[in-house]
Amino acid sequence: MERVIREYQRASFPNVSFLNLPSRAEGVIPLGVTEIAQSPGWWFRVPQSPGIGGVWTSAQSGLHQVLAWCPEVIAHLVALDSVRGSTSHHYTLRVNRCLATLSETDLEYGKGWERFPGIDLWECFAIRDPLHRIVQQQALGAPRLTFEEAA
Known part of the structure; x- marks a missing residue:
């Protein structure tokens, strides 16, 4: 085995x-x-x-x-849409001393990692589920910023 x-x-x-x-x-x-x-x-x-x-x-x-790297969640951003009542989640991440904000959808589909220098997108795509869950798990303890999007 x-x-x-x-x-x-x-x-x-x-x-x-x-x-x-x-x-x-x-x-x-x-x-x-x-x-x-x-x-x-x-x-x-x-x-x-x-x-x-x-x-x-x-x-x-x-x-x-x-x-050989792991994302660190710096902030969890929650956007509220007062017209439709929907919510979108974004996460500000640090990887190798660089910051970028990725959406929940990006993470779900294994996208957005190319915003960090030296990160192989295909390597991330292969383990997109564990990476997505790492971010979600850390977001529970990260500062949360909630804002309302203008109509």
């Missing part, structure tokens, strides 16, 4: 080196790594100074890093 997982990972993420980190089964998880809600087997760590950030997936042999 482990061989199949590794072959799948290498085929799905050819430009990513997989790090063998201690597994959860061994009771040792790298400091600061958080499980992604509603994404079993996926973990993330927002980079802190000093420290590494990234996104990992778990296998029998341990955690394997699939991204």
